[in-house]
Amino acid sequence: MTEEDSVLVQVGTRDAMDLPLNRSRWRRSALYLYEIPALAFFGIFVGYPILWVIYTSLFAATVHGATYWAGLGNYAELLQSPTFWMTLRNMALWGLITIPVQMIIGGLLAYAIEQYTIRSKAVFRTVYFVPVVTSVVVIAIVWEQIYAPYYGILQAGLTEIGLHLNFSLLGSYDTAIFALIIVNIWEWTGFSMLMYIAGLNAIPREIFDASHIDGASGWRLSRYVLIPLLSGVNKSLLLLGIIGTLQTFPLVFLMTNGGPDNASQVFGTYIFLHGFTEGQTGLASAISVVVLILAAGLTFLQIRYLGTQFLSRKGDA
Amino acid sequence: MNVAAKVLLTGAGSLALTSLAVGVSFAHQAPATHKKTVVTVWSWFIAGTMKQAIKQFERTHPNVVVKYSYYNYSPQFLTALKAAAASNSLPDIIGLQPGSLTQQYRPYLAPLNSLAAKTWGSHWESKIFPVDRAQMLMGNPPGNHNVYMLPQESQVICLWYNTQIFSKLHLAVPRTFTALVHDAHALSSHGYIPMYQGVAGAWQNENVYEMIADQIAPGLFHKAQQGQAAWTSPGLVKAMTVWKRLFTTGVFQAGALGDQAYPTGAQLFADGRVGMMALGSWWLQEAKYAPPIPPLVRGMKGFAPFSFPALTAHGHVSPPVGGIDVGDGLTKNGARNPAAWQFLASLVDGAGEQASLNALNDLPAFKGFAPTAAVSPHISKMYHAFIGQLSHAENQRFAYPPVQTAFDNAIGGVAAGKLTPMGALKQVQAATKKALGH
Known part of the structure; x- marks a missing residue:
């Protein structure tokens, strides 16, 4: 060469x-x-509204409708407002009570139905799931009737054991939020049950058989077999529970509208009150930004401690 | 191309041609409809009654089509307005309440003064009841005398009692607070709900308080919300104390704090399980609902109104309180559509209004109207009594939303025993001061 x-x-x-x-x-x-459509979609429907809300939160309006620059005034007002802290407390109670209680009752129901029923399985699954698909308006009216101390169903039951409810659970400052939480748990436990049923059915039968041969039952079976194998469902329910907590609105709006005296205020009703009823868009936007920051923080914690794989991993649930 | 593909292709072709032919055919027939002017209306006003009003209007305006969208007031109507205002897509006419709601949407509303003067003459305002006139301007910035909403219907708030229960228990209509407490105890002891109060929904609380406050110091409630008097004035504090006594003396039902006036309270009242209830002139409409309706509301034979009893033995009962039940505004979009004003005018002073009154929906806003449909003598008597009261009624509406919210929280706090009357009203005073920038 x-x-x-x-x-x-x-x-x-x-x-x-x-x-x-x-x-x-x-x-x-x-x-x-190829990412452009997705990015454009995100920008228009997520990014732009977020920026708009942040921008709007920097303005306030007079009672005569004139808008003026308020800077961080809305945030300062919010942090000084006892109602804001009450709302924050209520949201924490809502999440801390409803999520674990729904998971525990839902899990127990799922296990009982899958283990101990044969022909009536479909009936029980449907019955416990009915509240999930029932209109929240109907749920609100029914539970108002249940809670009514004068003629309510709860009072009728209490009368049988000699008790008289002389105050309204929904109208009392100390009990309103808990009364609402009970209704929410009743409404959504069926969803947790359904998720656990799916999770239980995904566990190979051989694992149950092997556990029984090894003598695992009751708490030991739950602790060392079921809970680890259902971790994907648990994480999903936790994630959905937090999202659901932050989005709580219709039930509270219909049953107490945040009252009495803001005792059952949640983020949704608090934003609605200022944004729609009072027309204070700036203050409502400031609350929305706080909720956004809170949601971002909780999402970060979930990713940090639970990871993201459970959302896409197959076979867990 | 195989046979199946040919059949499919032929079928698709035929379908396309048929669609085209149908489309052309409709397009050919369409011009008559297209020429019609469309008026869009959003409100929470009862759909059935509005339908009748529209029918009457369209009969005399054959080239106009009115499209009505009914919403529940809250949250649907409020959210729909907010979204439409933000996107500049408000309809021609929107339902409004005086004060708070009108002020929120004032930037999107057209002033109606010149249109009203053109339609009804320069003294058109004298045709409207005085309390409604004042409420039309409520919350306007100082110096702004424009009218942005017109009252469609008026109301007088009052207490109602079940005449049959009272007769059965040999009770007299209470004229004093002591008698009210006595009647309430008698009702309770016979298993009836004494006076149903839906504390969970704020409007009924406002109404009862206003009736009490206007008995103690007429007009002071209105002055306080305008910043012209202190909420902590003795008269208003006393009214709040009386409000609290309605709970502690057993006048209101146990558990009132968690109850709603509608639908629960109204249903119980109509079914004859409640002795008394704070409602208003609109209660008459129950008699016109489509059957089946409870026997007591047929011809209103089981009910009669009364004023809030005198707080002292020789005092006077509460004066009438009321004003605009529902009103309408012409949006800036609607101002470009002449037919929209014509329809709005008919709603407040025309065939549309007459249709509403015939359904006993509530009282008129313009003087000289009365139901022309057949009603029982009992209803007719009550109706004209309400009209008489409307002429000198005190204002029941709030001008500013933050003041209203503070007041609702305060009155709820007193009812729940969390706030003292003075402490609660101090909160309202602070909110009023902040809202008005004093």
Whole structure:
């Protein structure tokens, strides 16, 4: 091979190598173009509203409708407001009580139905799931009748054991939020049950058989077999429970509207009160931003401690 | 191409041609409809009654089509308005309450003064009941005398009692607070709900308080919310103390704090399980509901209104309190549509209003109207008594939303025993001061 041939070969080789490499790079770059629709969608429907809410939270309005720059005034007002702290307390109670209670009762129901029923399985599954698909308006009216101390169903039951309810659970400052939490648990436990039923049915039968042979039953079976194998369901329910807590609105709005005297206020009703009833869009936006920050913080904690794999891993649930 | 593909293709072609033909056919017939002017209306006003009003209007305006969207007041109507205002897509006419709601949407509303003067003459305002006139302007910035909403219907708030229960228990209509407590105890001891109060929904609390406050110091409630008097004035504190006594003396039902006036209270009242209830002139409409209706509300034969009893033995009962039940505003979009004003005018002073009154929906806002449909002598008597009261009624509405919210929280706090009357009203005073920038 001459020197000229060698150069030709080298040039030819470089050309041969570079052309597909450039094409590959171009193709890789072109792949990013496919993200544009998703990014545009995110920008329009998520990014822009968030920025708009943040911007709006920096303004306030007079009772005569004139808008003025308030800077961080809405946030300062919020932090000084006892109602805001009451709302925060209520949201914490809501999440801390409803999520674990729904999971425990839902899990127990699922286990009982799957283990101890045969022909009536479908009936029980449906019956416990009915509240989930029932209109929240109907639920609110029914539970108002249950709680009514004068003629309510609860009072009728208490009368049988000689007790008289002389105050309204929904109308009392100390009990309103707990009365609502009970209704929420009743409404959504069927959903947890359904998730656990799906989880239980995904566990291979052999594992149960092997556990029984090894003598595991009751608490030991739950602690060392079921709970670890259902961790995906647990994490999903935790995630959905937190989202549900932050989105709580219709039940509270219909049953107490945040009262009495803000005792059952939740973020949804608090935002609605200022944004829609009072027309204070700036203050309502400031509350929304706080909720956003809170949601972001909770999401971060979930990702940090629970990871994200359970959301997409197959076979867990 | 196989046979199946040909059949599919032929079928698709035929369908397309048929669709085209149908489309062309409809398009050919359409011009008559397209020429009609459309008026869009959003409100929480009863759909059935509005339908009758629209029917009457369209009969005399054949080239106009009115499209009515009914919403529940809260949250549907409030959220729909907010979203539409933000996107500049408000309908031509929107239902409004005086004060708070009108002020929130004032930037989107057209002033109605010149249109009203053109339609009804320069003295058009004299045709409207005085309390409604004042409420139309409530909350306007100082110096702004524009009218942004017109009253469609008025109301007088009062107490109602079940005449049959009272007769059965040999009870007299209470004229004093002592008699009220006596009657309440008698009702309770016979298994009836004495006076049903839906404390969980704030409007009934406001109404009862206003009746009490206007008995103690007429007009002071209105002055306080305008910042012209202190909420901590002795008269208003005393009214709040009386409010609290309605709970402690057993006038209101046990558990009133968690109850709602509608639908629960109203149903119990109509079914004859409640002795008394704070409602208003609109209660008459129950008599016109489609059957089946409870026997007591047929012709209103089981009910009669009375004023809040005198707080002292020789005192006077509460004066009438009331004003605009529901009103309407013309949006800036609607101001560009002449038919929209025509329909709005008919709703407040025309065939539309007459249709509403015939359904006994409530009282008129313009003087000179009365139901022309057949009603019982009992209803007719009550109706005209309410009209008489409306002429000198005190204002029942709030001008400013933050003041109203503070008041609702305060009155709820007193009812729940969490706040003292003075402590509660101090909170309202602080909210009023902040809202008005004093």
